[in-house]
Structure formats: structure tokens, C-alpha cells
Amino acid sequence: MAAGIGVIAAPAVVLGVGGYTLISRRNIKKLIHRKEMLMQEIMRKQNAVAEQLQAESARNNDRASYLTRLNTLLQQAIVDLRIDLDEAKSA
Numbered sequence: 001m002a003a004g005i006g007v008i009a010a011p012a013v014v015l016g017v018g019g020y021t022l023i024s025r026r027n028i029k030k031l032i033h034r035k036e037m038l039m040q041e042i043m044r045k046q047n048a049v050a051e052q053l054q055a056e057s058a059r060n061n062d063r064a065s066y067l068t069r070l071n072t073l074l075q076q077a078i079v080d081l082r083i084d085l086d087e088a089k090s091a
Helices: 002-056 061-090
Strands: none
Touching: 002 061
């Protein structure tokens, strides 16, 4: 009797595990894609800040200081996202 229940339940378990695996992989791919898009956006902003920093550094020290700090934060975000993406792609 117990073996009969196991035989009946096995296909449902296999389908459930297979479905979970497919959904999990799809979600991981979506996450990687979103992180890559975020990385591109951060890099664009970081480049814009660096250009503004060069233009502003001669005119206004306070603005240049702010832009330098912002540039540092954006560079760290890029490094962190690269690490996350490398880990996600290797998993």
C-alpha cells in the first residue's frame, strides 16, 4: 500500500521539483540581467560625474569635493556589482 502511494506521488514530486528548478533559473537570469542594466546605468552616471568634476574643479572647490565623494561611491558600487554578477554567473 505504501509503495502504491509512492508510485502515485512520484510524478507530482518530479514535476514540482522540475518546475521549481525552471522558475529558479529564470529568476536568476532576470536578476543577472537587471544587475547588468544597473551596472551600465551606474557606469554612465560615474562617467558623467567624472566629466563634471573635471569641469567644476577649477571653478568651485565645494562642488568638486562633493563630486569627488560621489565619484568614489559610484566606483565602489561598480566594484560591488561586478562581484555580485561574477558570483551569480558562476552559480
